[in-house]
Amino acid sequence: MISADRIFLAYLDDMNIITVLLPFSYHHGESSSFCIMGDDEKQPLKIIKSLPIENYQKYICELSSKFSFEKQYWIFDEHGGKTDLQIGAVIRTEAFDQQFFYDGEDLGVTYKKEETQFRLWAPTALKVKLKLRKPSSHHSEIIKMKREERGVWAISxxxxxxxxxxxxxxxxxxxxxxxxxxxxxxxxxxxxxxxxVNFEKTNRAKIPLPPLEDAVDAIIYETHLRDFTIHCDSGVVHKGLYLGAGELNTTEKNGKSTGLSYVKELGITHVQFLPFHDFAGVNELADKNEYNWGYNPLHFNAPEGSYSTDPSNPYSRITELKQLIDQLHHAGLRMIMDVVYNHVYIRENSPFEKIVPGYYFRHNELGLPSNGTGVGNDIASERRMVRKFITDSIRFWVEEYHIDGFRFDLMGILDVETMNEVRSVCDGLAEDTLIIGEGWNLNTPLPLEQKAIIQNQSQLPKIGQFNDKFRDSIKGSTFNMYDKGYALGNRHYFTAALEAITGSIGFKKKGTGLFNEPSQSVNYVECHDNHTLWDKLQACLPNADDEKRKKYHRLATGLVLLSQGIPFIHSGQEFFRTKQGEGNSYRSPDSVNQLDWERRSFYEETVEYVKGLIQIRKQYPCFRMRTGEEIRSRIGLLPVEVPIIGLLFHSESPAMILLINPSSATQKVVLPAGSWGVLADGNRAGLTRECVIDSGEIELAPITLNVLVKK
Incomplete structure (x- = not known):
């Protein structure tokens, strides 16, 4: 739509291409010539092409002289009409990216007690001013900024x-x-x-942790800062807050551990928190009744205030988050930060769009914002200053907050080069930084070969990806509540399950797997998204009793922990977490989302079982092999009947066996020669041999896994 002071429209769409739109209501949209004027005399434009489009006649014109982004231009037609030349699609060209890429490390604010420097990248702006309000003043001061090289504006x-x-x-x-x-x-x-703020006031030494030798040594526990402690029986003082998530030695009413101490006892290595960079959806100044998962990013480098004790104090959220991270590190645990660089909450209101309109977001062939994320905008990570923003942000979180890993939400929106630069930045700071992401192929206008998706995993060798084939082959389709996977007794998933359990690396034939290496496969059957496994079991096994559902649940969870790759557990999964059938609880109340610590006590037997499986995984390297070649050469198949899976870990000292019986019937399996101690069966798991079986048969109880170690 044309505003009152514009007769027609003109856009700079390339470094030397100007598009003019004349409405048919203005001289029937006809003009035989156009001129451009900056500070000097008018210069003619060459009309290359003309065509009707909706209510306009569109003219594509060529500019013969060099365009300067530092001054205002005007376009004149043959009738004497004029309009300002607006910045159009030129900002999405490679030439623009090359001309204005700024590689300095000083964007934003650099604070010193005697002077503060402000630097903003705004190459298409003709004027920029700093609006500054000092703590002692009720009025803002407006200060003109100076344009420097590469489109950066600065003032000290x-x-x-x-x-x-x-x-x-x-x-x-x-x-x-x-x-x-x-x-x-x-x-x-x-x-x-x-x-x-003065970050020197918040500085603290990083607490050293033993190095993580390989990504497959990680055991990830996903939770939400509010969910983790908000329950009335969590035993936590600062419920739902950074400080609460870091409290130690908390218990529920029966004296069983809760919160951080519980997670440490469980044997987890990494705690992954849903987003805690500043997000929309929760009024930080209102009563603490509002809830949101946090996938509505506002400010990528500032912590969310609703998890702090005082959202109005800018230091509160910073220092309290740092205290939480320190507590994790003191407990020997690492923190994974869930980051949402794929989109912003509302594109039009974001700093990106206000400062450099159209640059930070992808647009489709019609020039409209693309929507592969499903929330109205896709970050254009392939543009150099967008990529720089993401890598600068990652560097900041690692250096300033000592973050140990990142989970990239909708990573498939981002491009391969950006993700590999993220990997490179992290390697330069801490090589054992864990990077995982959702490599779904989403409908965003980025060439397929550039997308950071599972299909391009060979280009992302040191980045883990959520393995949806593992998820769906083990438990059944996430998007069909009634589909049963291998662990729920469906033998049709047998082949897929065998491949998933052995790392999804082409177990029987190299090159046929989803991934090249097991460290690329994040194995899970449940996460914050969609229904919990317990709720799925309630739906697809309506006639079963809870005892049978628990067996299926324990088997599926056990396969996550004993499969090759990186195991990922949703908080509360180990005590049959339920959301009362809610499949998308991103803003549901605490009654749905909270981690119910009463269930932790009620299902103590299963908690101990999961703890035992974790001990087995940690103790025996055969459950966390480093390479696909190692898996193919050191795991053999036992001669068992479908649907039983029998894996023999040979070339080990000692040799081990994993037997899986997802059927509802007892199954007999002939064991290789030797004496075999049972570490896990349907009832217990741990490092103690419960019994010893000499060469012969073993009876596998229905819906169980069994771990045996050779004497």
Whole structure:
């Protein structure tokens, strides 16, 4: 739509291409010539092509002189009409990316007690101003910024600006917009303004941990900061907050451990928290009744305030998050941060779009924002300054907060080069940083070969991907509640399950697997998304009793823990977590989402069983082999009848056997020669041999797995 002060429209769509749109209501959309004028005299444009489009006549024109982004241009037609030349699709060209890529490490705010430097990348802006409000003032000061090289605007302000609030006023296409600094690291309540803080006040030494030798040594436990401790019987003082998630020695009413101490006892190595960078969906200043998973990102480098004791104090969220991370490290655990670089909450309101309109997001062939994420926008990670923002952000979280790993939400939206740069940045800081992501192939306008998806796993050798084939072959389709997988007794999934359990690396034939190496496969049957496994079992086994459902559940969970790859457990899965049948609880109340610590006590036997399987995985390297070649050469198949799976881990000292019986009948299996101690069966699991079986048969109880070790 044309505004009142514009007779027609003109856009710079390439470095030397200008598109002019004349409405048919204006001289029937006809003009035989166009001129451009900047600071000097008019210059003619060459009309290359003309065609009707909707209510306009579209003219594609060529500019013969070099365009400068530092001044305002006007376009004139043959009738004497004029309009301002707006920045159009040129910002999505490779030439624009090359001209304005800035590789400095000083974007955002650099605070010193005597002076603070502000730097903003805004190459298409004609004017930029800093809006600054000091703590002692009720009024904002407006300060003009100076344009420097590569589209960066900068200003240094004398004096101590600690706790001053700030934003930027940016003029693009003759419109002024106010935006928060995309690089801001501290914000006011609800992320309305950036805040200048002195991070030296929050510094603390990183607590050393033994190195993680390989990604398959990790055991991931996914939870949500509020879910983790909000339950009335969590025994936690600061329920639902950073501080609460870091409390130790908490118990429920029966004296059983809860929270962080419980997770440590379970044997987990990594705790993965759903997003805690600043997000929308929860009013930080309201009563703590609102809930959101956190996949509505506002500010990628500032912690969420609703998990802090005082959202109005910019330091509160920073120091309390750091305290939580320190507590994890003191307990010998690592933290994985769930990051959402694939989209923003509302594109039009984001700092990205306000400061450099159209640059940070992908657009389809019609010039409209693409929607592969399903939430209205896709981050254009393939653009150089978008990629830089993501890698700068990752570097900041590792260096400043000592984050140990990252889970990339909808990683398939991002490109391969960006993810490999993320890997490179992390390797330069801490090589054992774990990186995993959702490599789903989403409908975003990025060439298939560039997408960071499972199909391109060979280009992402040191990045784990959530293995949906493992998930669906073991438990049954996530999107069909009534589909039963191998662990639920469906022999039709036998072949797929065998491949999944052996690492999805082409067990029988190299090159036929989903992945090349087991460290690329994140094995799971349940996560925050979709129904819990217990709720699925309630739906697809309506006539079974709970005892049978528990057996199926324990078998599926056991296969996650004993399969080749990286095991991933959803918090509460080990005590049959339920969300009362809710399949998408992203903003459901605590009654649905909370981790019910009463179930932890009620199902103590299963908790101990899972703990025992974790001990077995940690003790015996055969359950966490490093390479696909090792798996193919060191695991043999026992001669058993379908649906039994029998794996012999040979070339081991000692040799071991994994036997799986998902059927409802007792099965007999002939064991290889020797004496075999039973570490796990349908009732117990641990490092103690419950009994010893000499060469002969073993009876496998229905719906069980068995782990045997040779004497």
């Amino acid at each position: 302000v004398k004096g101590d600006l600690e706790l001053s609030q700030y934003s930027y006023l940016v003029q693009v296409n003759r419109e002024w917009r106010e935006a928060v600094d995309p690089y801001t690291k501290a914000v006011t309540a609800n992320g309305e303004l950036g805040v200048i």
